[in-house]
Amino acid sequence: MVSRVIPVERFDLVIFGGTGDLARRKILPGLHRRYLAGQMPEDSQIIGAARADLDEQGYRDLIRDAIKEFGDPKDQDETRLGDFLNHISYVSIDATGEKGWGTLAEKIRPGLIHAYYFSVGPGLFGDLAERLHKHGIADERSRIVVEKPFGHDLESARALNRVLAEHFDECQVYRIDHYLGKETVQNLMAVRFANILFEPLWNSQYVDHIQITVSETVGVGGRGAYYDKSGAMRDMVQNHLMQLLCLIAMEPPSRFGPDEVRDEKLKVIRALEPVDPHHIVRGQYSATADEPSYRDDAGDPRSLTESFIALKCHISNWRWSGTPFYLRTGKKLKARESEIVVVFKDAPHLIFGQESGQHCNTLAIRLQPNEGMTLGMTIKDPGPGGMRLIDVPLDMTFAEALGEDIDDAPDAYERLIMDVMRGNQTLFMRGDEVEAAWGWTDPIIAGWQDRGEVPKPYDVGSSGPEDAMMLMHRDGRRWREIKE
Ligand code: BG6
Numbered sequence: 001m002v003s004r005v006i007p008v009e010r011f012d013l014v015i016f017g018g019t020g021d022l023a024r025r026k027i028l029p030g031l032h033r034r035y036l037a038g039q040m041p042e043d044s045q046i047i048g049a050a051r052a053d054l055d056e057q058g059y060r061d062l063i064r065d066a067i068k069e070f071g072d073p074k075d076q077d078e079t080r081l082g083d084f085l086n087h088i089s090y091v092s093i094d095a096t097g098e099k100g101w102g103t104l105a106e107k108i109r110p111g112l113i114h115a116y117y118f119s120v121g122p123g124l125f126g127d128l129a130e131r132l133h134k135h136g137i138a139d140e141r142s143r144i145v146v147e148k149p150f151g152h153d154l155e156s157a158r159a160l161n162r163v164l165a166e167h168f169d170e171c172q173v174y175r176i177d178h179y180l181g182k183e184t185v186q187n188l189m190a191v192r193f194a195n196i197l198f199e200p201l202w203n204s205q206y207v208d209h210i211q212i213t214v215s216e217t218v219g220v221g222g223r224g225a226y227y228d229k230s231g232a233m234r235d236m237v238q239n240h241l242m243q244l245l246c247l248i249a250m251e252p253p254s255r256f257g258p259d260e261v262r263d264e265k266l267k268v269i270r271a272l273e274p275v276d277p278h279h280i281v282r283g284q285y286s287a288t289a290d291e292p293s294y295r296d297d298a299g300d301p302r303s304l305t306e307s308f309i310a311l312k313c314h315i316s317n318w319r320w321s322g323t324p325f326y327l328r329t330g331k332k333l334k335a336r337e338s339e340i341v342v343v344f345k346d347a348p349h350l351i352f353g354q355e356s357g358q359h360c361n362t363l364a365i366r367l368q369p370n371e372g373m374t375l376g377m378t379i380k381d382p383g384p385g386g387m388r389l390i391d392v393p394l395d396m397t398f399a400e401a402l403g404e405d406i407d408d409a410p411d412a413y414e415r416l417i418m419d420v421m422r423g424n425q426t427l428f429m430r431g432d433e434v435e436a437a438w439g440w441t442d443p444i445i446a447g448w449q450d451r452g453e454v455p456k457p458y459d460v461g462s463s464g465p466e467d468a469m470m471l472m473h474r475d476g477r478r479w480r481e482i483k484e
Pocket of ligand 1: 148
């Protein structure tokens, strides 16, 4: 394979929250992979910054263990790992006080790209942003990276945007939604905008409905305290599913540039109609003989938080008026599977007679696992017996089609961190986008709270509550099966 890795400019990256879960699971193993791929220049440095009293060696040991535990088993060459660790140092710092800032400022090298990853609670964003300026280590080339949850409602998101805007320009703020870094999520744009095939059909005249499913097998054990204040709506729909909806529904941008793409996504969110409460199903997983219930995991026997949600929504614009979008996501379901299915309308006239049955084309885009696309086609059932029709899949699994290229593709965090260094914001959420998304979800959540709505129980390992099936059945449609 010809290497297409283009090294980024040398950088100083500071990870606030450098001992935390995200840093150990994703950020540092991701940087390690980019280092091995030759994308991180030798003269770059990574500085972990956190409250813990660790010395440099102690931090490197922590990261070594993290890479061994969470990194790719293929990438564990000791010498190379040692080389990578030589780029890492540590500062024990107080985000709200003065401790450590002088030491950090000494480490930052003038004239380079400085990226500050705020892998900490949003309550600290303002303190960090302010201190970076106070200590003279933020300039117009600096970037800050922040994670979801970006607020828990419109008001808090606005407040965070205001705090960041006091110290940084919008073009310096990189709000991560890791779904945008996934290879297949970007492929959605390639499929739509690099092929002429689908575009003429990509509208309410030809599309009956679109389904977006993000099904997970994991529960919320271990992060119940966070999740119980959030629920599937805030944790998944407001961000990841909303991004998928935008990419599948948006108008073609004039070019693949940060503002062009984000302007189009924003228009989709702004065109979303308020959701009818009867078009939403919330669920919570129940206990089994060997597994705890959601309420056990959340540590609250009366919790009303949803671990599952299914809803139907509409986009009010010329392209999509009349085409429903069905979204569903949940924990402890049958399988881990993320898929978008575009279901086209039936052919307008059946020349083969009623007995040949109704058939429609579908385009299923699998985001994970086994990334790929399946086009559902109708063909003649082979053999004698008249013109009987059957549906067959035209299946393309990207791993088969692309071989090792896709295996070697950077994972979401790797790609996004390198985009930060390249100064490319296309795959990051803009402040107005995040606010618009909260503006749509807030009234839905407020409605549940006002009505004291209790989520429907569902079995671990199922496809969610029965009512979620009914949401589709009532419309004469059905969800594509979540396959084990
Ligand atoms: C996170 C959510 O943003 O995304 C988690 O907080 C969820 O609850 C995760 O499990 C899903 O990400 P992925 O990449 O495993 O689909």
